[in-house]
Amino acid sequence: MARIIFDVGHPAHVHLFRGTARAMQAQGHDILFTALDREIILHLLQRYQLPYRVTYRRRKGRYALLAELLLRTLSTYRIARQFGADLFFSFGNPTVGVPARLMGKPYIALTDTEHATEQHALFKPLATVIATPDVFTVDMGPKQVRYNGYHELAFLHPDQFTPDPARLAAVGLKPGDPFFVVRFVAWRATHDVGQRGFTPDQKRALLDELRQHGRVLLSVEGDVPPEFAPYVTPFAPEDIHHLLADATLYVGEGGSMAAEAAVLGVPSIYVNSLVMGYIRDLQDHYGLLHWYTDGAAALEKVRELLAMSDLKPDYAERRARMLRDKINTTAWLVALGNRLLDNPQRSSASLHEG
Structure with a gap:
């Protein structure tokens, strides 16, 4: 062999x-x-x-x-x-x-x-x-x-991954608890030069909005500003997809995690001036992901999604349609x-x- x-x-x-x-x-x-x-x-x-x-x-x-x-x-x-x-x-x-x-x-x-x-x-x-x-x-x-x-x-295809709700306990959550995964990136990569996501004020507004509806699990690439430190919850890196699978929403500047949330059927809001083909596909064909170059517009989308009474079943059906199409x-x-x-x-x- x-x-x-x-x-x-x-x-x-x-x-x-x-x-x-x-x-x-x-x-x-x-x-x-x-x-x-x-x-x-x-x-x-x-x-x-x-x-x-x-x-x-x-x-x-x-x-x-x-x-x-x-x-x-x-x-x-x-x-x-x-x-x-x-x-x-x-x-x-x-x-x-x-x-x-x-x-x-x-x-x-x-x-x-x-x-x-x-x-x-x-x-x-x-x-x-x-x-x-x-x-x-x-x-x-x-x-x-x-x-x-x-x-x-x-x-993250169902043949490869089964979420384990027991992993939620490590961060003080249980199945059914509303919580949000948020990721801010450091903008240090070569292709990040000249790109943008949330402004500092928009980050504050986003976190303030989300915390009124549930727990915020914040991931920050690079140094964590002191004002955001209370939102950062340590957890084992291998647990991220188990946590993400049960989240109410994902909001962030990282494309990979935005796509991970989307293929898990979690409403995903991606804020970045860079866009990839898979981001457009998840948005345009399945409505699992919502791409914005402006943080203010993204915050409005957050509020819109939080007002949906059938958010989880709606996105579960969108995911099922995507999985029927993809390998x-x-x-x-x-x-x-x-x-x-x-x-x-x-x-x-x-x-x-x-």
């Missing part, structure tokens, strides 16, 4: 690939995660008992990103050689693409983020296959293979990986045909 590397550079990538890794391991393949040491990546890998090796510890500094690009690539190559990798998966990244190319092995690069153009330029020449949702609005060329799903359905992304990735292992030279057209 084959040896397969799953590279993760963001906590969301652990969720994206853990189901595929476990399924392929159950088929007899050997799996290994290569991990950038940042945020909660290592915690999640340990919590899910996934085998891993650290490629690089993220640092700060003027040339930190350049150093990371070079040293992480070298480390990934060394680990892949030692492991004897036959296939690579990752969210598109040259630090994986270069080792795969040097070893002459197939590389499946995923992306769902249209505005990550610098990353696209770096990994696109190195990928064997570029897997994107069918609602991805950028043409990535002949290597692109589209699927009828979202990244979030790799780990289990994990099952699709497993099949794609096995087809490439059977014939590493297969064209993207033949892979798309299955």
Whole structure:
């Protein structure tokens, strides 16, 4: 059987690939995660008992990103050689693409983020296959293979995830309690330059509005302003989707969590001047997500949703309609990986045909 590397550079990538890794391991393949040491990546890998090796510890500094690009690539190559990798998966990244190319092995690069153009330029020449949702609005060329799903359905499809209401007790809640998940981002990523979400005054107004209707579970990327600290509730990172699944609303500036809430059937309000194809699809075709570039308009939508007496059943039906249309992304990735292992030279057209 084959040896397969799953590279993760963001906590969301652990969720994206853990189901595929476990399924392929159950088929007899050997799996290994290569991990950038940042945020909660290592915690999640340990919590899910996934085998891993650290490629690089993220640092700060003027040339930190350049150093990371070079040293992480070298480390990934060394680990892949030692492991004897036959296939690579990752969210598109040259630090994986270069080792795969040097070893002459197939590389499946995923992306769902249209505005990550610098990353696209770096990994696109190195990928064997570029897997994107069918609602991805950028043409990535002949290597692109589209699927009828979202990244979030790799780990939140009903075949992959069952919410555990018992997890609510850890934050002092019980099933049926009204509560809201709110996320503010730090706006430090390269693609965040010039973008915007809530203003400070709008954040205060949002939290004041929500706390009148239930508990607020606030997540803040970066430093927490003292005035928001009372809303921040610590919980185990692996519990987030169990909490999110029972929330009354999600409101935030992060696209990934907005989509996670939406595919769970939780009304989701996304405030950000950046938009992705999957965000538009969840909004325009299913009404599960509501995208705003203006925080004041988003606050009005919050009030409108809070006034709905049938909010949960209404969004549960919207979710059911979405699930009838979409696939289990994990099952699709497993099949794609096995087809490439059977014939590493297969064209993207033949892979798309299955």
